[in-house]
Amino acid sequence: MKNHNLFLTPNYRYRLPESNLKKLILSLIVLLSFVHVAAQNNINISGTVVDDQGEAVIGASVVAQKSKNGTITDVEGNFKLSVRSNDVLTISFIGYITQTVPVSGKNNIVVTLKENSMLLDEVVVTGFGLAQKKASVTGAISSVGAQELAHAKSVTATGALVGKLPGVNFRQDNGRPGAAPNIQIRNMGTPLIIIDGVQKDSGNLNNLDFNDIESVSVLKDASAAIYGMQAANGVVVITTKRGQKNQKLKVNVNGYYGWQLPSNYPKPASAEDYLAAIIQTETINGTPRTVTKEEYQKWVDKVDEDHTSFDWYKYIWVSAPQSYVNANVSGGTEKVRYYLSLGHIDQEGNIRGFKGFNRTNMQSNIDIDITNRFKVGVAINGRIETTDNPGLPGDDYNLPIYGAYNNLPTKKPYANNNPKYPAISAPWAQDSFGWMNYEHAGSYKDQWKVIQINGTAEYEILKGLKARGLFSYWLANRRQSNREYSYKFYEYDKESDVYNVVETGTARYTERSMEMKEELTSNIQLSYENTFALHHVNAVVGFEAKKGTYPRMYALGNPPANGIPYIDKTSLSNFTDGIGNPQTRMGYIGRLNYDYANKYIIELSGRYDGSYRYKRGKRWGFFPSASIGYRVTEEKFWQDVDFLKDNITNLKIRASYGVLGEELGTALSHIVGYNYNSGGAVIDGGLVTGSTVTGLATDNITWGKSKILNIGIDLGFLDNRLNASFDYFNRDQTGLLASRYDVQIPEEVGFSLPQENLNSNYARGFDASVNWRDRIGDVNYTVGGNVTYSRWYVGDRYKPRFSSEWQKFRYQAGNIKGRYTDVEFSLVSDGQFQSWEEIANHPVDQDHQGNITLKPGDAKYKDMNGDGLINDADWRPIGYRKGGTPWVNFAFNLALDWKGIDFRADFVGATAYTYVQQGFLRYFDPNKNLSQYLWDNSTRLVDIWDADSGFNIGKYPLALRTRNNSDCTHWPSDFWYTNMTYLKMRNMEIGYTLPQKWTSKVGISRCRFYVSGQNLFALKNIDIDIDPEITAENGMAYPNMKVVNFGFSVDF
Missing domain, CATH: 2.60.40.10 (Immunoglobulins)
Known part of the structure; x- marks a missing residue:
């Protein structure tokens, strides 16, 4: 120059x-x-x-x-x-x-x-106009932002949260298209969902596009009290993305395409093993042969196609694609900010012939500063989601889920392998899989169309004093259409080349259901925030009201032919016109936040709530809460000590206590009502519709209450590269509903006493998290983990009664104060019988028949009371809860970034819950196949044709068709119960961002490609091929599939 x-x-x-x-x-x-x-x-x-x-x-x-x-x-x-x-x-x-x-x-x-490793300036949105810096939060609140959610390629927004929030428990008990994990906060029950300030249900959270979420905050303690009557189980606060001031136009397009791979399903036995199990049963029982040696050998040798095992698992469960694409635009000027998004996801079913699930989401957030003091905003979001399956009886998924066992490996789906002619392949013809498709079974479609409009306004009256208003209108329309055809099964005659009908299902059904949900929400607030020297104050008072109506109509018809989709008055067999079912709730809110020098922090809040459910005088309740925080590291004495200042950069002690209301019972139980169209009588030759009384009315029912105490500590070390938090919580739940038993009413009345607020429970537990963030050379990395323990105990019970001390011990769960609510009882096993001689000399009568039904390999039980008989008196507590969320849940997270390459992995796990081995994994059902796992691990004859050949004692008893769940070897015992522990790879992703010097030449500011996987593997303490998250004990649930996606994200 x-x-x-x-x-x-x-x-x-x-x-x-x-x-x-x-x-x-x-x-x-x-x-x-x-x-x-x-x-x-x-x-x-x-x-x-x-x-x-x-x-x-x-x-x-x-x-x-x-x-x-x-x-x-x-x-x-x-x-x-x-x-x-x-x-x-x-x-x-x-x-x-x-x-x-x-x-x-x-x-x-x-x-x-400089990278902000402190994270104390991170904003946590708790609602009602309050967005606090993490440093000033006094409640037990977990949060996660858009950046972390973007790496979890889940069909549902709930699935994207799994493993990322301490104190929040997830369990995905099935993998049906569109299915989402169940969510609980500290095992307390279903939480309240708040999306952009409006109360919604979990379905609305599940079906948000995860790309539209800016942040998620979870209120786990009494801080949830400000949300009122439905917040006792905690609150999940969702904030969607918005444009920023003076932000240049940004366009993002992202998407993925992937495959869902069948996994985690117990495989059925092959034809030769299925036949071997039948032969063994006949040999042990001495019954006539149904399978000859010659026929069996043909199956073993697979002499031709007709003697080759048909793998129903591989046939029914197939790989299926899923795809997702989203385009969003955001930006802003000094006066206007905007965010617009459109996304679509398509998830095909893994059951052969099933279409699956698809959803289209739209999100639009616009904010305008009319003047420097007056601001308005409009948010419009909507979605259309559709589930599409063949029209099968009952639950459309149950028949194909069980299909691998209901259909025998010696049969095939179609006569002469011709898909036009379904064959009988199961002992019960309706279980045959060949007709379970659109052509032969009909069709089922379930579609939601949802739109929500939020309008907001804010006016600054004086400096720091603002008035805010929110009005929301939500409309959801659901339409279900189900057509179930009559069907035919065929056999093929090779000589005549003719397909002969061998069985017909004559029932035909056409169902229509139309449901509309309409909700109006209004929220008015007056807030004040200001700082006076070292004093900071934030206060809000307000009013919230919500009204909803939920009408539904249902019609069922029996059309004369499959091709007639209509329901007319001649075919109508059932019609229900549900009333609007109006619901109204309102509440008055107040909250005060104060801190001095960002060291001493206090929050007081309260809500006065009213519900339509209860009678006048018991309709309203006041629910207060308070929390305090002390940031020790802000004290001068701390800052004056170099070692403390340099090594412990954050130390905050906090505590909270509050009373939260629970809306219990059915609506209007204080009024005597009638069930219309219940029964009837013939009068003068005609049927007169009857009505029945709903039951006794009660004045003694109102809010339940949850008193929640939380004590926590937040720690940061080494410039907050290492962060940790720990929370202990105590929840006392009072006013639970129960009926009195000591007031007698005549049986002729036809109903029992109504429920009242009589009982209580309480829970104790803790959650903790630790996170390390650092850099080694060019590598940025984060390692973290969290754990939650929560267990319920029995509180007060209305006059508990027991006929004996044994009954008191046996039925303590749910009845004795201070005992666990969910302990499993069963017999205690003592190994297995090894021989006929051991059975003959066994001094205890195990089967109540002198042990004549026992066989080598059977489970042996301990006679706990020494009376020489195995019965209920020998049951003992042996396990944890089953079916629900485990007592202990944990997660680990890993993130790495190096020169444009990034890697993410999320592991989730649980322990302290009971898995009970049931169904096909426990015994051989006489009308179905058995599991390959059971056959491979069961006791067997050395020679299946010779009863005197001796036994190879296996892990399980003999798998015999004549032994069902009532056989003594299958009685409930710890032989079949396992205290489960697992660690599961939930999400994994590796990506590469192209160098900017390449992409900028074509107008692209950022371009990233990645490959991701979900449910790739699980480490567990059982060797059965089931997903440890499912609650179906026989493994017969729609499995959570392994998923591999290839995706991209481009910013312009």
Whole structure:
């Protein structure tokens, strides 16, 4: 660059005469005066924003504090801006510490942003106008942001949260298309869902597009009290994405395509093993042969196609694609911010011939500053979701789920392998899989169309004093259409080349269901926030009301032919017109937050709630809460000790206590009602519709209450690279419903006493998390984990009664104060019988028949009371809860980034719950196949044709067709119960972001490709091929599939 300042050019030396010195000084004074005047004018500056590794920071916000001009950095981290020469720039970007830089007349500025490892400035949204910095939070609140959610490629938003939130438990008990994990906070029950300030149900959360979520905060303790009557189980607060001020237009397109791979399903036995099990049963029992040696050998040798085992598992369960695409646009000016998004997901079913699930989401958030003091916003979101399956009796999935066992491996699905002619392949013809498709069974479609409109307004009355209003309208329309055909089964006659009908199902059904849900929500608040020296105050009072109606109509017809889709008055067999079922709730809220010097923090809140369910006088309840926090590390004595200041950078102690209301019981139970169209009588030759009384009315029912205590500590070490938190909680649940038993009413009345608020339970537990974030060279990495323990205990019971001390011991769960609510009782096993001789000499009568039904390999039970008989008196507590969420849940997370390559892995696990081995995994059902696992691990004859050949004692008893669940070897015992522990790979993703110097040439600011997987493997303490999350003890649930996706994300 040419230098015009000769005084700074080193190649020249000047000597000023003394006579000219005064002139020079005067000139400089004039020049400085000019500069001072010019400082009031704008200058054009340019600059670059980089991270501490010298990499460009794309999209960083650069705002001039005096001129209020702003911009964002481009793909190379550069920016240009017109500012005052004496202005100050504020540079910020998510995940980095905000910096202020004086312009000082410079034309070019380079700013280095340091990664924010402290995380204390992270904003936690708790609702009702409060978004707190994490440092000032006094409640037990877990949160996760959009960046982490983006790496979990789940069909549902709930699935994207799994393993990321301490104290929040998830369990996905089936993998049906569109299915989502069940969510509980600290095993307390279903939480309240808040989406952009509006109460919704879990279905609305599940069907959000995870790409539209900005943040998720979970209120686990009494901090949830401000949300009122439905918040006793905790609150999940969802905030969707919005545009930012002075944000340049940003366009993002992302998507993936992948495959769902069948897994985690116990495989059925092959034809030869199925026949071997039949032969063994006949040999043991001495019954006539149904399978000859010659026929059996043909199956063993697979002599032809007709003697080759048919693998029903591989035939029914197939790999299926799933795809997702989302496009969103965001940006903003000084006055208007916007975010628009459109996404679609398609998840085909893994059952052959089933279409599956698809959903289209739309999200639109627009915010406008009408004036500096008046702001408005409009949010519109909607979705259309559809489930599509063949029309099968009952639950459309049950028959095919059981199909691998109901259909025998010696049979095939179609006569002569012709798909037009279903064959009988199961002992019960209707279980045959060949007809379970659209052509032969009919069709079922379930479709939701949902739209929600939120309008918001905010007016700043005085500095810090604001009035806010929210109005929401939500409309959901559901339409179900089910057509079930009559069907035929065929046999093929090779000689005549004719397909003969061998059985017919004559029932035909056409069902129509239309349901509409309509909800109106309004929320009005007055808030005040200000800082006085070291005192900071934030307060809000408000009113919230919600009204909903939920009408439904249902019709069932029996059409004369499969091709007639209509229901007319001649075919109508059932019609139900559900009333609107109106529901109304309202509440008055108040909250006060105060902190002194960001060290001593207090929050007080309360809500006065009313519900339509209860009678006047018991309709309203007041539910207060309070919390305190003490940031020890902000004290001067801490900052004065270098070792403490440098090594323990965050120490906060907090506690909370509150009373939350629970809306219990059925609506209007204080009024005597009648069930219309219940029964009837024939009068004068005609049927007169009858009605029945719903039961006795009761005045003694109102809110249940949950008193929740939480004590927690937050820790940060080494500049908060290492963070940890621990919370202990105690929940006392009172006013639970029960009926009195000591007031007698005549049996002729036909109903029992109504329920009242009589009982109580309580829970104790803790949750903890630890997280380490650091950098080694060019590698950024994060390792974290969390664990939750929660267990329920029996509280007060209305006059508990027991006929004996044994009964008191046996039925303690749920009845004795201080005992666990969910302990499993069963017999206690003592190994297995090894021989006929051991059975003959066994001194205890185990089968109540002198042990004549026992066989080598059978389970042997302990006679706990020594009476020589195995019965209920020998049952003992042997396990934890079954079916529900385990007592202990944990998760581990790993993240790595290196020169554009990133890796993420989420592991989830649980322990302290009971798995009970049932059904096909326990015994050989006479009308079905048995599991290959059971056959391979069961006791067997050395020679299946010879009863005297001896036994090879296996892990399980003999698998005999004549032994069912009532056989004594299959009685409930710890022989069949396992205290389950597992660790599961929930999500894994590896991606690569192309260098900006490549993508910027084609107008792309960021381009990333990745491959991800879900449910890739599980480590568990049982060797059965089932998913440890499912609750179906026989393994017969729609399995959670392994998923592999290939995807992309592009920013323009």
